[in-house]
Amino acid sequence: xxxxxxxxxxxGTEIVAEAVKVLRALDLxxxxxSALVGGAAYxxxxxxxxxxxxxxxxxxxxxxxxxxxxxxxxKLDRPLRPEQAILGLRKHLGLFANFRPAIxxxxxxxxxxxxxxxxxxxxxxxxxxxxxxxxxxxxxxxxTAVDGHFPGADEAFDTMRxxxxxxxxxxxxxxxxxxxxxxKVTSVDKANVLETFQFWKDVVTDVHKDYQDVELEHMYVDxxxxxxxxxxxxxxxxxxxxxxxxxxxxxxSMLTGSIGMLPSASLNSSNQGLYEPSHGSxxxxxxxxxxxxxxTILSAAMMLRxxxxxxxxxQRIEAAVQKVLAQGLRTPDIYSEGTTKVGTxxxxxxxxxxxxx
Ligand SMILES: NC(=O)c1ccc[n+]([C@@H]2O[C@H](COP(=O)([O-])OP(=O)(O)OC[C@H]3O[C@@H](n4cnc5c(N)ncnc54)[C@H](O)[C@@H]3O)[C@@H](O)[C@H]2O)c1
Ligand SMILES: CC(C)[C@H](C(=O)O)[C@@H](O)C(=O)O
Ligand SMILES: [Mg+2]
Numbered sequence: 554x555x556x557x558x559x560x561x562x563x564x565g566t567e568i569v570a571e572a573v574k575v576l577r578a579l580d581l582x583x584x585x586x587s588a589l590v591g592g593a594a595y596x597x598x599x600x601x602x603x604x605x606x607x608x609x610x611x612x613x614x615x616x617x618x619x620x621x622x623x624x625x626x627x628k629l630d631r632p633l634r635p636e637q638a639i640l641g642l643r644k645h646l647g648l649f650a651n652f653r654p655a656i657x658x659x660x661x662x663x664x665x666x667x668x669x670x671x672x673x674x675x676x677x678x679x680x681x682x683x684x685x686x687x688x689x690x691x692x693x694x695x696x697t698a699v700d701g702h703f704p705g706a707d708e709a710f711d712t713m714r715x716x717x718x719x720x721x722x723x724x725x726x727x728x729x730x731x732x733x734x735x736x737k738v739t740s741v742d743k744a745n746v747l748e749t750f751q752f753w754k755d756v757v758t759d760v761h762k763d764y765q766d767v768e769l770e771h772m773y774v775d776x777x778x779x780x781x782x783x784x785x786x787x788x789x790x791x792x793x794x795x796x797x798x799x800x801x802x803x804x805x806s807m808l809t810g811s812i813g814m815l816p817s818a819s820l821n822s823s824n825q826g827l828y829e830p831s832h833g834s835x836x837x838x839x840x841x842x843x844x845x846x847x848x849t850i851l852s853a854a855m856m857l858r859x860x861x862x863x864x865x866x867x868q869r870i871e872a873a874v875q876k877v878l879a880q881g882l883r884t885p886d887i888y889s890e891g892t893t894k895v896g897t898x899x900x901x902x903x904x905x906x907x908x909x910x
Contacts, residue, residue, distance in 0.1 A: 554581070554582065554583050554584065554614050554615075554861050555584045555585075555586070555612070555613045555614050555615075556576075556583055556584065556585045556586070556613055556614065556615050556616070556617055556856070557586060557587075557588065557609045557610045557612075557613035557615075557616045557617070558573060558585050558586065558587040558588075558616075558617050559587070559588055559589075559590040559606065559610070559616060559617070559618045559619065560587065560590075560593075560619040561590050561591040561592075561593060561618065561619040561620050561621040561635070561638075561834060562591045562592040562593055562619075562620065562621050562622055562623055562635055562834045562839075563620060563622070563623060563833070563834025563835055563836050563839035564619070564620065564834055564835045564838060564839050564844035564897075565591070565618075565619025565620040565621065565834050566593075566619060567839070567840075567842065567844050567846070567897050567898075568619055568620075568830065568844055568845075568846040568848070568849040568897065569617060569618075569619040569849060570898075570901070571846035571849065571850060571897060571898065571900065571901025571904070572617060572846065572849040572850045572852070572853040572901075573585060573617070574901050574902070574905055575850050575853060575870060575873075575901065575904050575905055575908065576617075576853055578905045578908050578909070579857075579866050579869070579870075579908070581857075581863060581866060585617075586609060586613075588603075588605065588606040588609045588610075589603070589606060590602060590606050590618070590621060590638045590639075590642075591620075591621025591622065591635035591636075591638045591639070591834075592621060592622065592623050592625075592626055592635040594606060594638065595626070595629075595633060595635065599633075600633065601621065601633060601634065601635045601636075601637050601638035601641075602637065602638040602641045602642065606638075607641070607642070607645060610642055610645075610646065610827075611645070611646065613825075614825065614860055614861060615825065615826050615827075615828065615856045615860035615861060616642070616646075616826070616827040616828065617828050617829075617849075617852070617853060617856060618639065618642070618827050618828065618829035619829065619830075619834075619849065620829065620830065620832065620833045620834040620835070621635040621636060621638050621639055621833075621834060622634075622635045622636050622833055622834045622836075623635065623834060623836050624836060635834075639829075640688065640689075642827060643683050643684055643819060643827070644684055644689065646821055646825060646827065647684065647821040647822065648683055648684065648819035648820060648821050648825075648826070648827050649682060649683050649684045649685070649719070649722065649723060649820075649821065649822075650680065650682070650683065650722075650723060650726045650819065650820045650821075651680065651681040651682070651683040651798065651817060651818070651819045651820075652678060652679075652680060652730075652817060652818045652819075652820070652855070653678070653679040653680075653681060653798070653802040653805070653815060653816075653817045653831050654676070654677070654678050654679075654815075654816065655675065655676075655677050655678075655679060655785075655802070655805035655806065655808055655809050655815060656675065656676045656677075656809060656814075657672040657673070657674070657675035657676075657808060657809045657810065658809070658810070658814075658874075658875060658878055659673070659674075659875075660875070660878035660879055660881075661809065661810035661814070661878065661887055663889050664810035664811065664883075664887040664888075664889055665807065665808055665809065665810050666782075666807040666808065667782060667785070667807075667808055671784070671785060671786070671808075672785060672786075672808050672809070674786070675785055675786055675808055675809070677785065677786075677788045677789060677790070677791065677805065678730060678734065678789070678790045678791070679791045679793070679798060679801060679802045679805060680723065680726060680727045680730060680790060680791065680792045680793075680798075681793060681794075681795060681797075681798025681799065681801075681802060682715075682719065682720075682723040682792075682793070682794050682795050682798065683795055683798075683819055684719075684795075685714070685715050685716070685719045685794070685795060686713060686714070686715060686749075686794045686795035686796050687711050687712065687713040687714075687795070687796050688795045688796065689795075690711065690712030690713055690714040691712055692710070692712055693710060693711045693712055694709070694710065695707060695708065695709045695710075696708060696710075713747065713749045713796075714749060715749050715752060715753055715794065717752075717756055720752070720753050720756040720757065720760075721756055721759075721760055722822075723792060724740070724756065724757045724760040724761070724792060725760060725763075726792075727740075727790050727792035728760065728761065728763070728764035728767050730790050731764075731767045731789060731790040732764070732766065732767060734789055734790060735789040736766060736767045736768060736789070737767065737768045737770070737788075737789040737790065738761075738767055738768070738769050738770070738789070738790045738791075738792055739770045739771075739772050739777070739788055739789075739790070739791045739792070740753070740754065740757045740769065740770070740771050740772070740791075740792050740793070741772050741773075741774050741777045741791055741792070741793035741794075741797055741801065742754045742771060742772075742773065742774065742793070742794075742797075743773055743774050743775075743797070744771070744773070745773060749794075750794070753794065754771055757769070757771075757792070758771075774793070774797045774800075774801070777791070777793075777797075777801060778800070778801065778804060781801065781804055781805055781808070782804070782808075785805070785808050802815065802817075802831050803831065803832075806831060806832070810886075810887045811845060811886040811887045812830075812831065812832040812848070812886075813830070813832060813844065813845025813846075813847060813848050813884060813886045813887065814845065814847055814848055814851075814887065815830065815831040815832065815848050816828070816830060816831070816848050816849070816851035816852035816854070816855055817829055817830065817831045817852060817855070818852065818855040818856070818859050820859060820860075824859060824860055825860060826855075826856060826859050826860040828852040828853060828855055828856040828860075829849070829852055830848030830849045830852055831848065832848060842896040842897050842898060843884060843885050843896055843897060844884065844897050845884040845886050845887065845897070845900070846884075846897050846900055846901050847874055847884075847900065847904075850870060850874060850901070850904055851870070851871065851874060853870065854866075854867040854868075854870035854871050854874075855867070857870070869908055870904070870908070872907075873904045873905075873907035873908045874904060874907075876907040876910070877900065877903040877904055877907050880893075880903065880907075881893050882895050882899070882900060882903050883895065884896070884897065884900055
């Protein structure tokens with residue numbers, strides 16, 4: 554089982570080191586090879602996604618990814634920006650289905666941004682389409698409008714688009730996932746304003762004909778953002794487009810206690826996957842040894858489950874995470890009175906220890 558390890562930038566290196574520690578502590582034959590990606594690769598090779606990194610990723614059974622980006626690269630031409638590395642990996646590998654489970658662990662109900670009773674037992678799954686939408690639609694760019702209302706004024710534009718097959722396949726992923734859960738899918742759109750999302754809604758409704766045992770509800774994204782904090786447990790599976798999924802998953806992370814708790818899996822049609830926390834490189838806390846590594850460690854568990862066929866090992870990691878939380882260990886982002894504040898490496902070490910116990 555070959556794993557490409559791509560730590561990236563900022564806290565990416567710190568949190569991936571802990572996930573690798575946990576993977577090595579399992580009794581599995583895992584071959585792990587690391588490569589530079591993002592700003593780190595740009596510094597060394599002049600490109601955020603060098604050919605060698607892409608090749609390693611393509612040939613691996615699974616990819617463990619940290620995070621990319623830093624404000625210092627904001628002025629670079631877009632193709633050279635660190636974020637293009639993760640977008641390129643998703644596109645090149647066809648990783649269209651992004652699973653972002655928002656689970657509030659029992660021990661963290663008080664760390665949530667909501668009242669404990671609203672999040673106790675919370676277990677929702679956001680399924681975000683990951684290779685389409687306004688993220689990848691063409692044309693995009695900037696131009697000087699010479700015949701518009703404001704002659705000579707500059708403008709910028711991006712294109713929101715989805716094709717029927719793109720919507721159909723993500724809808725099927727969502728209905729299949731719901732079948733194994735509580736049989737309810739909420740499709741989030743903005744059909745009242747955007748043609749792309751009226752089409753999304755129509756296609757999801759068509760696909761639903763094959764899944765009559767699953768309840769389908771449609772919701773506008775603005776309402777969904779509100780309902781997520783009003784009554785999050787009313788959701789089971791949320792399926793949505795690339796941009797809405799990006800935003801709603803960050804929102805949902807705070808129901809679980811912290812963005813540092815939200816893992817993710819991005820799969821293609823052959824179940825090859827890239828596994829990364831849902832958060833970014835957190836330049837504000839990078840290098841301080843305080844980042845929460847649990848989202849990355851839980852992403853490694855998802856990797857074992859989805860791409861490496863190691864369900865038992867995945868469950869061992871998840872149980873170990875629950876155990877360290879039950880021991881009261883907390884990185885600063887999930888700290889509350891009466892618990893013990895630890896750093897990134899201490900948290901990783903504690904998970905390794907809990908695996909052994
Ligand atoms: N997939 C990715 O690689 C990815 C994802 C999101 C953002 N980014 C990039 O990361 C950079 C920073 O973006 P941002 O600040 O908007 O988002 P961010 O997710 O990096 O950070 C947002 C906030 O959450 C905190 N945070 C994030 N992860 C944490 C963790 N594990 N433990 C504790 N606190 C954590 C940060 O300290 C910060 O206050 C940007 O360059 C952005 O493009 C990359
Ligand atoms: C870094 C950025 C390209 C990325 C996205 O928008 O998909 C990030 O926010 C995420 O959620 O993985
Ligand atoms: Mg995001």
